[in-house]
Every structure is written in C-alpha cells, then in structure tokens.
Amino acid sequence: MEKIRKTRNFFISPNQEDLKIRNFLPHSKLEILKMEKTAIIIPAYNEEKRIGVTLEKYVKFLKEKKKIRELDDFEILVVLNACKDNTLEVVKEKQKKFKEIIFLNFEKGGKGFAITEGFRDSLRRNNELIGFVDADMATPPEAFYSLMKNIGNYDGILASRWMKESIIKTKQTAIRIITSRGFNFLIKSILFLPYKDTQCGAKLFRKKAIESVISDLGITRWAFDIDLIYKLRKKNFKIKEIPTIWEDKRGSKLNLIKVPFQMFSSIIRLRLIYSPFKFIVRLYNKLPEKIRIHNW
Numbered sequence: 001m002e003k004i005r006k007t008r009n010f011f012i013s014p015n016q017e018d019l020k021i022r023n024f025l026p027h028s029k030l031e032i033l034k035m036e037k038t039a040i041i042i043p044a045y046n047e048e049k050r051i052g053v054t055l056e057k058y059v060k061f062l063k064e065k066k067k068i069r070e071l072d073d074f075e076i077l078v079v080l081n082a083c084k085d086n087t088l089e090v091v092k093e094k095q096k097k098f099k100e101i102i103f104l105n106f107e108k109g110g111k112g113f114a115i116t117e118g119f120r121d122s123l124r125r126n127n128e129l130i131g132f133v134d135a136d137m138a139t140p141p142e143a144f145y146s147l148m149k150n151i152g153n154y155d156g157i158l159a160s161r162w163m164k165e166s167i168i169k170t171k172q173t174a175i176r177i178i179t180s181r182g183f184n185f186l187i188k189s190i191l192f193l194p195y196k197d198t199q200c201g202a203k204l205f206r207k208k209a210i211e212s213v214i215s216d217l218g219i220t221r222w223a224f225d226i227d228l229i230y231k232l233r234k235k236n237f238k239i240k241e242i243p244t245i246w247e248d249k250r251g252s253k254l255n256l257i258k259v260p261f262q263m264f265s266s267i268i269r270l271r272l273i274y275s276p277f278k279f280i281v282r283l284y285n286k287l288p289e290k291i292r293i294h295n296w
Contacts, residue, residue, distance in 0.1 A: 036128030037073040038148060038204075041118035043111045044078050047135040048086040050249070051078065054137040055094040055101060061141035063100070071148070075127070076101050078135075079118045082109030112224030116217045119210050131204030136249040139202040143245040147204040155209040155237035156229070158195060159202035159244035166243040176248070183263045190271050191230055195241050198226050202244060209237045223266035230270070 040058065044051050058076060065071035078091050080103060088105055095101040104121060106114070115132050122130045131147065133139050139159060151157045161168060162184070172180075180199065187193050203225065213231045217224075232239060272280050 037126055038071075038075075038129040038131070039118075039122035039125070039127040040074065040076050040144065041115055041122065041130070041132040042076060042078045042135050043114035043118070043132065044080050044083065044087050044091070044135045045109060045111070045114075046083050046085045046087060048083075048090050050136050051087055052090045052094060054135055055091070055098070057137060058133075058141045058144075059094075059098045059100055061145070065145060071145075074100060075122075075125070077118050077122060078103040079114040079121075080105045081111070081114040082107060112217070115224065116214070119214055119217075123207065123211060123214065128207050129204055130207060130210050131202070134201030138247055138249050139200070140245055140247070144202050144204075146242065146244070147202060150242050151204055151206070153238075154206075154240050156203065156205040156232060156239035158198070158229075158239065158241040159200045159246070160195065160197040160241040161200050161244060161246045162196040163241065163243040167245045169245065169247040172248055179263070183267075186264065186267045187226060190267055191226065193226065193229060193233070195229070195239075197241065198229060200244060200246065203228075205232070212237070223270045226267070227270055230274070 042051070042054065047054075055076065055078070062071060062074050066074070076098075078101065080087055080091065083105075088103075091101070091103050095103065104117060106117065118132065119130060129148065129151065131144070133144055143159060147157045147159060160166060162181075180197075183199065184195075184197065187195075187198055209232055212235055213228065216231060217228060229239060269284070272278055
C-alpha cells in the first residue's frame with residue numbers, strides 16, 4: 001500500500017505531492033503572461049553549505065521559464081552580510097556559470113540591512129519587480145515563481161505558510177509553530193495588519209512601491225518585513241498574500257529561546273515609532289548596548 005503522510009493542511013501521497021508542486025499556481029489564471037524583468041534578492045550570512053544549491057535551482061528553473069516565454073528577463077542578487085565562511089567563493093563560482101547572478105559583499109550584518117541594500121542596487125537597473133527570498137531554499141523556485149505570476153494589479157505579494165492551501169513539506173516543531181503564531185497574533189493585535197504570515201521569507205513588490213519607502217527603511221531583523229509592509233499600506237499600496245510551498249531546512253541559526261523576546265520587543269518598538277510615544281524609542285537607543293534586548 002502506498003505510504004500516505006500528513007502535511008499541515010491535508011493528507012497527500014508522495015505522487016500527489018509531486019503533482020501539486022509542479023502545478024502550484026492555485027490563485028492565478030494559468031495563461032502565459034507577459035512578465036516584467038524581476039530581481040530576486042537573496043540575503044546571505046554564512047551560507048557556504050546551502051547557497052550553491054539554492055542558486056543552481058533558482059537559475060535553472062527561471063531560465064527554463066524564460067526559454068518557454070513564461071518569463072522575461074531576471075537577475076538574482078546575492079547580498080552577503082558579515083560572512084565569515086566561504087560563502088563569497090561559492091557565489092563567485094556560481095556567477096561564472098550563470099550570468100544572471102550578481103552579488104554585493106558587506107562587512108556589516110543583518111538581514112534587513114542586506115535586503116535594503118539589495119533594493120537600492122536593484123532599483124538602479126531596469127527591474128520592474130523586486131523581491132527577496134531566504135538563502136536556504138525553504139521556499140523553492142516554483143513557489144517564488146507563483147508570486148511573480150499572481151502579483152497581477154497588486155503592488156506587493158507575500159508568500160504565506162498559514163493559508164489553507166499551503167503545502168508544508170516538513171513538520172514544524174511545536175516551539176516554532178507557537179512562536180510564529182504568537183508573533184502573528186501580536187502583529188494583528190498591535191499593528192492591525194490583516195495577513196496570516198508576515199515572516200515567510202518570500203515576498204515580491206513593484207518597483208514604484210519600493211521606491212516610495214526605500215529612504216525610510218531602517219529597522220532590521222524581526223521587524224524589517226513588518227515595517228516594510230506597514231509603510232507600504234500607510235501609503236495605500238495594495239498587498240495580498242497567497243499560499244506557498246515551504247520546507248523547514250536544517251542548519252537554522254535561530255535561537256528559539258531568545259528569538260521570541262526579540263520579536264516581541266521589535267513589535268512594541270515599531271508600534272511606538274508610529275505613535276505619540278516615539279520618544280521612548282529615542283531614550284531606549286541611548287541605553288548601553290549590553291543591557292538592550294537587541295540592537296535595532
């Protein structure tokens with residue numbers, strides 16, 4: 001008897017899963033669309049063991065879409081931030097193989113910093129769509145392509161792990177689920193953002209949307225994605241979320257004991273910034289670094 005395993009949202013057999021992944025465009029019209037040039041930013045911090053496979057898979061998948069005219073031009077921009085390992089050399093080797101890969105290398109660290117610099121660099125070229133995805137390929141290329149196909153007349157689109165149709169390929173630990181859902185509850189309660197998942201690592205935006213907020217982005221780490229979405233919504237840009245394919249990858253650098261406190265403090269700080277009490281943030285920033293929960 002064929003083995004059946006449970007995903008987060010439904011039971012599917014291995015063969016059924018393969019079919020669903022190959023055809024994962026559940027919210028768009030499936031006709032071939034004229035696509036704008038797209039920049040995909042990949043922030044990378046000590047990713048020597050994973051970045052090579054991610055680049056290989058993404059470039060090959062997107063080149064095939066371009067070949068059959070389901071995609072115009074694209075680029076993949078790797079933004080290395082404070083890497084201490086061999087990530088740079090791995091990226092250079094892939095760049096020799098694929099002309100679509102470019103990279104930036106910074107001594108400064110932080111995912112928010114890396115994505116912001118990636119935005120700045122992508123805006124200098126003819127990219128009409130600009131997005132980002134994690135280096136570990138938790139979001140496979142076909143799922144990111146789904147964002148490109150589904151953005152339609154919207155200004156931004158978010159991949160969501162917590163929608164009914166999402167395919168979660170590996171079972172998450174209880175602490176990860178509690179942390180993620182708790183964080184989302186805070187976001188909805190404090191910032192009134194209507195999305196089920198703001199922290200999934202795959203997002204895509206139109207050039208005009210990024211141009212409107214690029215000079216104001218300054219929050220890193222846990223609050224970066226939320227700050228970006230919050231600013232865009234305040235300027236009346238339309239953003240939607242769609243189900244995604246997602247797989248928890250080994251080698252995560254998250255400290256699941258420390259992270260929840262950092263998440264909570266980030267949300268509180270962000271809410272204060274957009275309130276009459278933003279002076280509290282200025283006072284906090286003057287505290288000695290060693291007694292802060294984390295650097296913002």
